[in-house]
Amino acid sequence: MNYENILIERENGIAVITINRPTKLNALNKATIEELHAAFKAENEEASTKVIIVTGSGEKAFVAGADISEFASFSVEQGSQLAANGQELLFDFVQNLSTPVIAAVNGFALGGGLELAMAAHFRVASDNAKMGLPEVTLGVIPGYGGTQRLPQLVGKGRAMEMIMTAGMIDAPAALNYGLVNHVVAQAELLDFAKGIAAKIAKNSSVAIAKAIKVINDNYVDGVNGFQSEIRAFGESFGTEDFREGTTAFLEKRKAEFPGK
Template identity: 70%
Template sequence: MNYENILVEQKDHIQYITINRPSQLNALNKVTIEELSQALEAAEEDSAIRVIILTGSGEKAFVAGADIKEFANFSVEEGKLLSAEGHTKLFNLVENLSTPVIAAVNGFALGGGLELAMSCHFRIASDNAKLGLPEVSLGVIPGYGGTQRLPQLVGKGKANEMIMTAGMIGADEAKSWGLVNDVVAQADLMGTCEKIAEKITRNSPRAISAAIAAVNAQYKDGIDGFKAEISEFGKCFGTADFKEGTTAFVEKRKPTFTGE
């Protein structure tokens, strides 16, 4: 499928999705959000894809925010709809994919860009990355999950500080806060993400999907995360991957998982 604002490439079991609006520092607009949604859903349905690496084109920005020109004149109801549709089409979609998504944060991750990175299952940042939620400087708040996911990752106090000051933090500080998993040189970013992705691809896709569901359950209202874990744990026993994994262990060989 041809896209206007993103690039999609597959190598072995890894899908690479690159937001490609370098002249706009890869800012998110409606078209880009729609295209990302379509590409991610297609990857989710492809059993050959076991990891997705999401990044921005160039060396300046992952995503430097939302395209403000698109909503500067919105009404209250239009603003609510913008946020709600973004949650459904992209940000919640990413978080709940059964295929792991690694954010390769290769520069500015601001506003909607940081919210997109936080929706991913984890984040690796280049040493030049700058992260922040500057929305209050525009008279609005983060509307794509930033007020919810940031406290989950860094705690309430740090999240309030980032949101209320509208300031940016560097990659090393983001790592110390737990906002990113690791920081590497710009030249090593994709290679590092690929090494992690390759480790993931060796494991059971069914078990990884179950683990994502169990971890996410902790953060959903009205759901007991421990009960969700018990349920997902039990389901694994009915999979071909479980039979292959345990048989391979007994036979002292490497398993070959099919995702079934």
């Protein structure tokens, strides 16, 4: 598929999806959200892709927010549908992807940009990154999962303050809050993310997919995460990856997981 707003590179089982709208600071418009959905779906279905990194082009922004011009005149019903469609197509979709997703946050990650980063399974940031949810300055609230994921990551009090003040935090604060896992120099960001991805890619993709689902289950109302873990743990014993992993351990060699 040919994309207008994103770029994709693949190497050694790692796919890098780059949001490429530098003149708009990589803002998320409808077309970009649809392209991202298609790209994440395709990479998740590609057996050779073990890890996905999502980032933004240029040095100024990961994603500076949503494209406000697209929804400034929306009605109540249209606004609700905008949030519902976006969450289903991209943000919830990424969170529940069975392929690990790392957000490499360079520069501004605001509004929908921070919401996309939070939907990824974890985040690394450049030392010039700035993150925030400024929606209340527009008379609206975060609509792509920000009010739900931010408290899960940084705690209720800090999330309340960030959303109410519409303020940005810098990379060291984001690291302190637990919003990102690592902070590195901007020039090193993508290579650093690829280094983590390479470590992930060596492990069982089947087991990782199960772990992602079970961890996410802990945050789903009405789902017992411990029971999900027990079930997924047991299912692991029936996989080829389990047989290869245990055999390789006993034979004192590195496992070559078939991904089945």
